[in-house]
Each structure stands twice: as structure tokens, then as C-alpha cells.
Amino acid sequence: MKIAIVGTGYVGLVSGTCFSEMGVDVTCVDVNREKIEQLRRGIIPIYEPGLEEMVHKNVKAGRLHFTTDLVDVLDGVEVVFSAVGTPPDEDGSADLKYVLEVARTVGCHMNKYLVVVTKSTVPVGTAVKVKDAIQAELDKRGESIEFDVASNPEFLKEGAAINDFMSPDRVVVGVASERAKEIMSRLYKPFMLSGDRMIFTDIPSAEMIKYAANSMLATRISFMNDMANLCELVGADINMVRKGIGADSRIGKKFLYAGCGYGGSCFPKDVKALIKTAEQNGYKMQVLKAVESVNERQKSVLFRKFMNHFGGDVKGKTVALWGLAFKPETDDMREAPALVLIDLLLNAGVNVKVYDPIAMDECRRRIGDKVIYCKDMYEATVDVDALMLVTEWKEFRMPSWCVLKKAMQGYVLIDGRNIYDGQELKEKGFEYYKIG
Structure with missing residues (x-):
């Protein structure tokens, strides 16, 4: 079976790679030429445990391909997944311009029956807009070609996406025809051998479920x-x-x-x-x-605790942040609490030292050199007045308290994820604050 996935972001790249792992011939499409060239060279643009190895394996096996030209692959595939971005518009609604652009491209160039699947998270009613956009282009061409639109929302947890896709607790597919249902059932059959966890719904319900x-x-x-x-x-x-x-x-x-x-x-x-x-x-x-x-x-709760501890007199103090990504096992900092916290600290005249096992480059890309980047978790704590645990990476769970006592100038620890034993820390001479 051959499919195309448009968009090589988090959803598209993980989905395409996992489908290829099950024997599907997958072509991942993206308009970003630099990203496609990097993928062809084996350079993965996102961090996700296990993804790089799986990409290399399936490219080598000839099941996973990368291109910038959707038109070139349309005649050879049965299913086209749209996994492009749906960023929030200024009013908070999802911006569907990329989704509809894919639909128009399909309508302009398709020559046979296709199932066009929205994999991106899209509002209820998007499938109707996608269908109308495809049909409008077919009408312009004077062509009468059958097609189906389906909705197949993703439920991948960053940091565990490979396992979530390969062993899903459910696969939701919204369809409007038996033909589309049969094709989607066939595509997902290899993932259902240990039990059928497919949930077929009408399309609006599938769009709403995510x-x-x-x-x-x-x-x-x-x-x-x-x-x-x-x-x-x-x-x-x-x-x-x-x-x-x-x-x-x-x-x-x-x-x-x-x-x-x-x-x-x-x-x-x-x-x-x-x-x-x-x-x-x-x-x-x-x-x-x-x-x-x-x-x-809540994103400012650590800052409030810090301010309360020092009675608001924080200008010139130095703080260490452990963790920058919004959660462990990813370098994703979109809407991360760390970004809000850094802004609050800097605006209060506080010096900020940071360490994250994976997200340092992403942080530098977002905010530049406003903070001090450290090579490890202990370097970040040298001569600081307080330490804030922001992201609960495994390596932060059992630090050497003796090393911290020697490194830190002040012994204030503000635990933003409630992973430490407050009584133990108090016995070791730390002033400990947690959430709740």
C-alpha cells in the first residue's frame, strides 16, 4: 500500500515513519526544501526517542521517502494525509490556510480516486471545507473524479510518540463512505493484530474527539x-x-x-x-x-514563591532553572512555563542560569543569549541564590544534595513538579517550596 503524508512536523514525520515500519510505502512531503534535504541526509528536525533510528532504518529499506513535490506522487498513492500546521490565529481559532492549500493542490492534480485524510488537529467542519476545496478545483478542470475525505486525529504524547502510534489505545477515524472505511481499515490493520481498537465515527465527531x-x-x-x-x-x-x-x-x-x-x-x-x-x-x-x-x-507560581521568599528584594540575585522544555523527553518549548518564568525573572533584574538535557538549542533559538546556558545541571547551580525545578527530567530526580550545598550560594529550592521530599531537604539545610 502506498500513501503520502503532507507535512513533516511532529505528527507527519512520526506517522509516516511508523506506517513505513509496518510495511507501508510512505512518501513524506513538505514545502520546506531545507528540511527535506536534511531528512534525506538523515538529519531529524525534532527530538523524539527512537525516531531517528526508525527513520534511518526505513529509508534504507526503501519504504520511506521525502520530497517537496506532492503532485509527483499523487498518481501512485491511495491515501493522502494532511498533517500540516494549524497555528492559532489572532482570535484563537485554528488557521486552516495550509490544510486548504493541500486540498486545493490535490483537487488541481488528482487523476484517480483518493482518500484525503486530515491528520492535523482541526475544528469541526474542516472536512466539509476540505471537500469543497477539492471539488471546486475539480469543477474548474471539468473533471468528475470520485474522492473521499476522512478525519483521523492523532493522539501522540511527545516523548512517547513511537509507542503511542505503534501500540495505540484507540484509532479514531471519521468517514462518510464504506469505501473510505475499508481503505482506512486496511491501512491500520497491522496495528490491530493484538485487538481491534479502531473507532469509526461520522466526520464531525472525529474532529471533535481530539x-x-x-x-x-x-x-x-x-x-x-x-x-x-x-x-x-x-x-x-x-x-x-x-x-x-x-x-x-x-x-x-x-x-x-x-x-x-x-x-x-x-x-x-x-x-x-x-x-x-x-x-x-x-x-x-x-x-x-x-x-x-x-x-x-499557574505559569508564574514559581516566580511568586521566589518573590515571597525574598520579600520582593530580588534585583541582582541569581537563579538556576532545571528544565526548559514543556515536559520531559522532548525539546518542545511551545507555550512552555519556563518561557514565562524567564521573562518574569529577567524583568525583575534577576540573573538566570539554565540547563535542560535536550532543549538548550531550542531555548537559544527562541530567546537568544538573555540567559546563561550551562553544560550540566550542577554547573547551573554555582553561586545561585535559588534553584527552580521546572521540568521533571529523570536526571533531576536524585541529585547530589552535598554537591548542591557546596555549589549554591543560597539554599532555596522551589520545586515546580513536586518530585522531592520536603522533609529530607529541610533536614539537609534547604528551604524548600513546592506546589500545594
Whole structure:
């Protein structure tokens, strides 16, 4: 089976590589010539554990190809996935210009039946716009060629994307014909050998499922952060509260961890887009507006704790940040709490030293040399007045407290992910602050 995937960003590259791993002949398409040339040379533009090795393997096997020319591959494929970016517009809605550009290209040049699949996260109603754009181009050509549009939202967690794709807990596909359903079933069959986890729906429901899922997860995070802030005021421990409510089978244990806010490419964008979709249909998503508000405020929680500790007298002090990416196992800093924190610290006249195992180059690309980049976690703490744990990378879990005591000038540790034992740190002479 041959397919094309347009867009070699996170979703497109991971999806294409994993399909090729299962024997599908995949051509990944991107208008960025430099990126395509790098991929052809084996240079991977994103960090994702296991991805580089899998790309090299399938390119060598002749199953994974890269090109800038979608038109050149259309006649040889059965399915075209659109995995291009849908950045938030100024009003928070998803910008569909790249999605519709792919649709128009397909309509201009297709010569046989195709299934055109939106893999990008897109608002409800996008499939209709894609279908209309393709049909409009066919009408201009005076051609009558059958095609189907389908929706196949991705549910990949950055840092665990390969496993999520290869062993999915569900594959959601919105279709409007049996022919499209059969083709999509055949494409995903190798991933279903241990049990059929395909969920076929109508197209609008498939488009809504991704937004609803991410918004629910974001809601749980903001709820726990709100609860953590209240726990601090009343003297309760959010970790104990988490265990207590997580034991309820109706609630479950996942996504109940308090912290310094969520970020990344999905949650902030998708929450905004769903709020905007509701507004466009005359409805207010009051819960999600609160989720968004709580999260924005939570991104400054470490700064507030820092300011409170020093009574607001922080100008000229030096702080170390452990972690820059929005979460471990990725270099993604989109909407990362670290970016908000760095801005607040710099504006307050604080010197900032940073270390992240993967995201240092990405941070430098985003903010330049406003901060001091350190070669390891301990170098970052030399002569600092405080240390802030922002991203819970594994290597930060068991630091040498003796080394830190020798390196640091002040012994203030602000734990933005609640991974340390406060009592242990107090016994070792640190002033310890956590979330909740």
C-alpha cells in the first residue's frame, strides 16, 4: 500500500515513519526544501526517542521517502494525509490556510480516486471545507473524479510518540463512505493484530474527539493546580489529596499532578480553538475559559514563591532553572512555563542560569543569549541564590544534595513538579517550596 503524508512536523514525520515500519510505502512531503534535504541526509528536525533510528532504518529499506513535490506522487498513492500546521490565529481559532492549500493542490492534480485524510488537529467542519476545496478545483478542470475525505486525529504524547502510534489505545477515524472505511481499515490493520481498537465515527465527531480529549486533560491539570493553591492556604497537602481522589475509580490516577502549568503544541492551542469554535456557534465554554485562565496564572507560581521568599528584594540575585522544555523527553518549548518564568525573572533584574538535557538549542533559538546556558545541571547551580525545578527530567530526580550545598550560594529550592521530599531537604539545610 502506498500513501503520502503532507507535512513533516511532529505528527507527519512520526506517522509516516511508523506506517513505513509496518510495511507501508510512505512518501513524506513538505514545502520546506531545507528540511527535506536534511531528512534525506538523515538529519531529524525534532527530538523524539527512537525516531531517528526508525527513520534511518526505513529509508534504507526503501519504504520511506521525502520530497517537496506532492503532485509527483499523487498518481501512485491511495491515501493522502494532511498533517500540516494549524497555528492559532489572532482570535484563537485554528488557521486552516495550509490544510486548504493541500486540498486545493490535490483537487488541481488528482487523476484517480483518493482518500484525503486530515491528520492535523482541526475544528469541526474542516472536512466539509476540505471537500469543497477539492471539488471546486475539480469543477474548474471539468473533471468528475470520485474522492473521499476522512478525519483521523492523532493522539501522540511527545516523548512517547513511537509507542503511542505503534501500540495505540484507540484509532479514531471519521468517514462518510464504506469505501473510505475499508481503505482506512486496511491501512491500520497491522496495528490491530493484538485487538481491534479502531473507532469509526461520522466526520464531525472525529474532529471533535481530539479537542474534547485534550481539553479534558487540560481541565484535570488546571483543576489540580487550583486545588494545590487552595491547599497551601488551608494547610492541606496536594499530594495526599491527589492520592485520595485518585483512588476513586470514577476519577482515576492520571493527570492529577499539580505543577507550574501546562504547555506544548496541543493543550494551549486546542483549548483556545475549542473556545473559539463554541463562540462561533453562539455558545460559551465557561469551564474551558477557567481552565485557560488558571493555567496562565499557574505559569508564574514559581516566580511568586521566589518573590515571597525574598520579600520582593530580588534585583541582582541569581537563579538556576532545571528544565526548559514543556515536559520531559522532548525539546518542545511551545507555550512552555519556563518561557514565562524567564521573562518574569529577567524583568525583575534577576540573573538566570539554565540547563535542560535536550532543549538548550531550542531555548537559544527562541530567546537568544538573555540567559546563561550551562553544560550540566550542577554547573547551573554555582553561586545561585535559588534553584527552580521546572521540568521533571529523570536526571533531576536524585541529585547530589552535598554537591548542591557546596555549589549554591543560597539554599532555596522551589520545586515546580513536586518530585522531592520536603522533609529530607529541610533536614539537609534547604528551604524548600513546592506546589500545594
